[in-house]
Amino acid sequence: MSQALIQKYNVAGPRYTSYPTVPYWDLETFSLEAWQTSLKRSFIESNAVEGVSLYIHLPFCESLCTFCGCHKRITKRHEVESPYIKALLKEWDLYCELLGQKPKIKELHLGGGTPTFFSPEHLHFLISELLNVAELAQGYEFSFEGHPNNTTETHLQTLYDLGFRRVSFGVQDYNNKVQIAIHRIQPFENVKQVTDLARKIGYTSVGHDIIFGLPFQSEADVIETISKTKALMPDRIAFYSYAHVPWIKGNGQRGFNDTDLPTADSKRKQYEIGKQYLETAGYIEIGMDHFALKTDSLYQAMKNETLHRNFMGYTASKTQAMIGLGVSSISDSWYGFAQNVKSIEAYYNLIEKNIIPVFKGHILNTEDLIIRKHILNLMCNFKTEWTNKDAIFNDLPEVLIKLKEFELDGLLQFGNKQVIVTEKGKPFIRNICMAFDVLLQRKKPETKLFSMTI
Structure with missing residues (x-):
């Protein structure tokens, strides 16, 4: 990859799990009542047709x-x-x-924290009670994040019996020095054991999460980690960049010095060589950061252009409404976003008062909805197009100017009211989406809010 392009586009930028991004939510016009109205609208429009997604945040870690x-x-x-x-x-x-009526659940995901911090008995009770007041949509998918060190066969069997068929395990990196720096010690044998157990029980999609750009990590470490991963051939792999934002997350990301992190050039090489090894092993790149075997539903969704992206990441099916339960969870009605309080004590207090525990959010206006559609198209399909009805582009010449610059750099093809990202441009997809982000352009953040794009 061109060093000139890396230097030019290695800037702080959003990952676009939402648009507008969280720092640009309009908190002055948001209210719990407005959020509830937007969710009810979305639910009426979509529940009978596609169902809803349910994200449950389980925040505890040992x-x-x-x-x-x-x-x-x-x-x-x-x-x-x-x-x-x-x-x-x-x-x-x-x-x-x-x-006012039974939700029809299409997707259910347990995230964390560490979902497998909870006992199998408690997880069984939680899911059973949730489903008692809901229906299941056709082709529903249940998934959870498992920690290789504490996910037991009983965890896997219990959740399988409840309908879970997809599990992802956090690997990060197998190098001991890297594991010590990030305080995540787990040998390959632990990952192999839970991967084999999941397959033995009958899980149809087993995923591994791998991170590049970690402290002390080298290109050789990435190769070694992917080589070991290849021996297990998980159905999906999330291969994503470490987001170093200690100014936001506090001491949680201060177990090492900034100088221990790879340079931007080294980090980019880690991605490129990792992608090469994954593709050689038979994995296809899906959107941003994700790879899947051709037998996995995520690949089929990309091929059929039905891939969707939300706060849970990439999914093989789209639901208009996503409800987040638990501290810090974010809900999405398509017309609005709402985030729960981040303190467990505040969460309990509001729940006891029979108040949905939302503390901030954003209701999307017409401009937001148009731009959100284009960014989602780019993040999922690496292309988007518009018609004369999208009059927003007539009012935003700065978007077109920025797209022309990407075209000159060979990162996209632009014309005839469409944008198609080139192979050369895919690693810069966050930057390309930033061209559509008029809120970011209108008001640059005074402080650093986002991780670097490269």
Whole structure:
């Protein structure tokens, strides 16, 4: 890859799991009532047709991983499990009461934190109670994130019996020095054991998460990690860049010095050589950061142009409404976003008062909806197009000017009211989406809010 392009485009930028991005949410016009109205509208439009997605945030971890940017609570006290599940179920009841009819669940994902911090018995109770007041959509998919060190055969069997067929395990890197730096010690044998167990039980999609750009990580480490991963051939691989944002996440990302991180040039080489090894092993790049075997539903969704992206990442099916339960969870009605309070104590307090525990969000206007559609198209399909009805582009010549610059650099083909990202341009997809982000262009952040794009 051209060093000139890396230097030119290696800037801080969003990952676009939403548009507008969280720092540009309009908090002054947002209210719980406005959010509830937008969700009810979305639910009426989509529940009977496609169902809803449900994301459940389980925030507890027994130890702190210093690469992690998620909201979590570190504790070894497992008596926290029961009250948290009780609160989750009450929050779900509040949403079901608001919506007025049974939700039809198309997707359900357990994220964290560490979902397998919770006992199999508690997870069984949680999922069973959630499903008691819901229906299942045709072709539903349940998935969860498992920690290789504490995911047991009982965890896997219990969730399988409840309908889970997809699991992802966080690998990050197999080099011992890197693992010590990020405080995530897990040998290959642990990953192999849970991967083999999941397949033995019957899971149809097993994923591994690998990170590049970690402290002390080298290109040789990436090759070694992918070589070991190849021996297990997971169905999906998330191969993504470490997002170093300690100014946002505090001490959680300060288990090492900034000088211990690879340079931008080295980090880019880690990605390129990792991508090469993955493709040689038979994996196809899906959108941004993801790879899948041709037998996996994610590849089929990309091929059929039905790939979708939301706060849970890339999914093989689209739902208009996504409800997030638990601390810090983000919900999406397509017309609006809402995030729950981040403190467990504040979460409990609002739930006890029968209040949906939202503390901020954004209701999308006409301009937001148009731009969101284009960014989603680019992130999923590496192309987008518009008609004369998208009059926003007539009012935003700065977007067209920026796209022309990308075209001159060979990163996209632009013309006839469409944008098609070239192979050369795919690693710069975040930068290309930034050209559409008029909120970012109108008001540059005063402080650094995002990780570097390269």
